[in-house]
Amino acid sequence: MKLTEVFLLAENRLLREALIRLLGKKHEVRVVGASGYTPTAYEDIVSAHPQIILLDSNGLTVSNSTLISSLQAAIRGLRVVMIDMDPDENTFLKAVRSGVVGYVLKDASALEVAATIRAVAAGEAVCPPSLGMAVFRCIAQQPPVTVTTSWGAGFGLSRREEQMVELLRERLTNKEIAMRLNLSEQTVKNHVHHILRKTGVPSRTSVIKLCNGEPGKSGHLLS
Numbered sequence: 001m002k003l004t005e006v007f008l009l010a011e012n013r014l015l016r017e018a019l020i021r022l023l024g025k026k027h028e029v030r031v032v033g034a035s036g037y038t039p040t041a042y043e044d045i046v047s048a049h050p051q052i053i054l055l056d057s058n059g060l061t062v063s064n065s066t067l068i069s070s071l072q073a074a075i076r077g078l079r080v081v082m083i084d085m086d087p088d089e090n091t092f093l094k095a096v097r098s099g100v101v102g103y104v105l106k107d108a109s110a111l112e113v114a115a116t117i118r119a120v121a122a123g124e125a126v127c128p129p130s131l132g133m134a135v136f137r138c139i140a141q142q143p144p145v146t147v148t149t150s151w152g153a154g155f156g157l158s159r160r161e162e163q164m165v166e167l168l169r170e171r172l173t174n175k176e177i178a179m180r181l182n183l184s185e186q187t188v189k190n191h192v193h194h195i196l197r198k199t200g201v202p203s204r205t206s207v208i209k210l211c212n213g214e215p216g217k218s219g220h221l222l223s
Helices: 013-024 041-048 067-074 089-098 110-121 129-141 149-153 159-169 174-181 185-199 204-211
Strands: 004-009 029-035 052-055 079-085 100-105
Touching: 004 013, 004 041, 004 110, 013 029, 013 079, 013 110, 029 041, 041 067, 052 067, 052 110, 067 079, 067 185, 079 089, 079 110, 089 100, 089 129, 089 174, 100 110, 159 174, 159 185, 159 204, 174 185, 185 204
Parallel strands: 004 029, 004 052, 052 079, 079 100
Antiparallel strands: none
16 A cells, blocks of 8 residues: 655644644554744755645745745645644635645544545545635636637647736736646746747746737846
């Protein structure tokens, strides 16, 4: 049986110790590390290279909310599960936008935590049924993204890059695009560089002008 390697990052020591004992009884899970939010926590996680990281609510606020995207950029395929969470819709949606694929409430049982880890390891997303409707409402309220396929095809842009151009036209920053598309900021930056290379223009502003049919002008590379 292939083990799912998990790292636990939580401020509360009692919570960490309780989860380590719980997960230690699960034959399909191996805890490869546990830590509070110490100065070396990021390096410890990257060094352990887990498949799943369990975070408490501090994971959404530490380092100006860049912890999750930084870890996902450093560890390919890393999946993030929030534990010991409140049933607050805004916090839940912030977590989803940050790249979280598992969300476990404070009153969840030990069996529910273990089940969430198994499901996430299998490629599923897990959230409390009471919060599932928030995702549908959020998506329904967002304006649709129009993909200019015929325009992008002339430059050899992929469908994702065409989608990225439309978001550039909305004057979104890399961070905002990453949140909209549930990507890491580094991935967005890579896409922007590919778009600039394929279209032959020097800046994202020039991409917008080119997409709008305006003549391109020289400028600085902004990504």
